[in-house]
Amino acid sequence: MIQPWPLIESREIGDYHIFRLRHDRKLSPRTGEPHGFYVLDSSDWVNVIALTPQRELVMVEQFRHGTNTVELEVPGGIADAEDASPLATGIRELREETGYEGVRARLLADIAPNPAIMSNTCHIVCIEQCAKRHELKLDHAEDLATRLVPVADIPGLVAAGKIRHSIVLVSLYFLDLWQRGLKQ
Amino acid sequence: MIQPWPLIESREIGDYHIFRLRHDRKLSPRTGEPHGFYVLDSSDWVNVIALTPQRELVMVEQFRHGTNTVELEVPGGIADAEDASPLATGIRELREETGYEGVRARLLADIAPNPAIMSNTCHIVCIEQCAKRHELKLDHAEDLATRLVPVADIPGLVAAGKIRHSIVLVSLYFLDLWQRGLKQ
Numbered sequence: 001m002i003q004p005w006p007l008i009e010s011r012e013i014g015d016y017h018i019f020r021l022r023h024d025r026k027l028s029p030r031t032g033e034p035h036g037f038y039v040l041d042s043s044d045w046v047n048v049i050a051l052t053p054q055r056e057l058v059m060v061e062q063f064r065h066g067t068n069t070v071e072l073e074v075p076g077g078i079a080d081a082e083d084a085s086p087l088a089t090g091i092r093e094l095r096e097e098t099g100y101e102g103v104r105a106r107l108l109a110d111i112a113p114n115p116a117i118m119s120n121t122c123h124i125v126c127i128e129q130c131a132k133r134h135e136l137k138l139d140h141a142e143d144l145a146t147r148l149v150p151v152a153d154i155p156g157l158v159a160a161g162k163i164r165h166s167i168v169l170v171s172l173y174f175l176d177l178w179q180r181g182l183k184q
Numbered sequence: 185m186i187q188p189w190p191l192i193e194s195r196e197i198g199d200y201h202i203f204r205l206r207h208d209r210k211l212s213p214r215t216g217e218p219h220g221f222y223v224l225d226s227s228d229w230v231n232v233i234a235l236t237p238q239r240e241l242v243m244v245e246q247f248r249h250g251t252n253t254v255e256l257e258v259p260g261g262i263a264d265a266e267d268a269s270p271l272a273t274g275i276r277e278l279r280e281e282t283g284y285e286g287v288r289a290r291l292l293a294d295i296a297p298n299p300a301i302m303s304n305t306c307h308i309v310c311i312e313q314c315a316k317r318h319e320l321k322l323d324h325a326e327d328l329a330t331r332l333v334p335v336a337d338i339p340g341l342v343a344a345g346k347i348r349h350s351i352v353l354v355s356l357y358f359l360d361l362w363q364r365g366l367k368q
Binding site: 067119 | 186189197212213215217254294296327342349
């Protein structure tokens with residue numbers, strides 16, 4: 001049975017806008033020795049599976065600054081202090097990044113972006129019956145293009161390595177399980 | 185067409201052992217304005233899909249220090265300077281974390297853990313015909329338990345939220361696509 005590691009002390013290293021960095025000293029339950037771990041704290045994230053009545057997925061293309069590459073992704077973003085819930089974040093991000101709006105929003109899954117080094121959760125929200133109803137509302141750091149992709153093409157695009165962002169791939173896995181009746 | 189953002193300047197902030205943090209100033213091709221981005225540089229990671237002749241997946245349970253939770257995951261780790269390739273990293277991590285060894289190792293996919301804020305790649309390696317042939321070799325910061333999980337149970341565990349690490353979920357998605365003949 002795997003045991004939790006008791007915390008000895010926690011030290012804030014810095015606040016870098018999209019995350020804060022801290023260093024925790026903990027005690028190994030196996031060896032009794034102390035060990036240090038770096039942890040990134042961020043607000044929760046939301047990814048949106050937005051479907052049109054024509055069985056298309058509303059995707060976005062954007063330049064990503066970690067990898068310096070243009071990536072094909074689903075819309076998403078960081079939960080805002082003003083958002084009432086993950087569903088509200090998902091509805092807002094979909095509208096701001098693509099101008100699309102749907103009629104039903106529900107939570108498909110909660111996942112951990114990286115439980116080894118990050119404390120936050122990513123909520124995967126599914127919105128159906130989407131159509132373009134607004135203009136885009138991009139902030140200074142964004143430059144996005146909307147791409148409508150037939151849902152039937154998704155497994156082929158994933159297998160071919162055309163979609164690479166791990167959290168986007170997880171969202172597509174849950175869409176896949178849901179379509180096959182393996183996820184409520 | 186989404187354009188890359190030219191780099192104005194890059195500044196190293198710190199080296200935190202498992203990643204280095206830098207701040208890049210870049211020019212938006214849409215607005216012409218500069219904007220700052222924080223990026224984490226890490227060595228590449230490897231996740232291992234290890235299968236037994238009985239159609240079980242070799243998984244590990246471990247305490248994760250970002251979320252402070254015990255997580256059910258696949259074996260994996262950081263590419264070592266001495267590893268000759270992602271396959272060598274995968275074979276080594278599987279042996280160290282579980283004592284299992286297989287007869288065939290091949291690359292299933294390369295993904296980006298988080299292209300927004302991380303520069304590295306995670307290689308997903310598949311190893312078949314695995315059996316326990318060694319003792320575990322855990323480092324000070326590790327405490328792991330091996331769990332054999334029937335491959336047929338994986339979609340149900342994912343749907344029920346029992347597996348939460350995004351990169352592990354991506355590995356399982358590729359296993360799923362491969363089993364359905366949708367991924368070579």
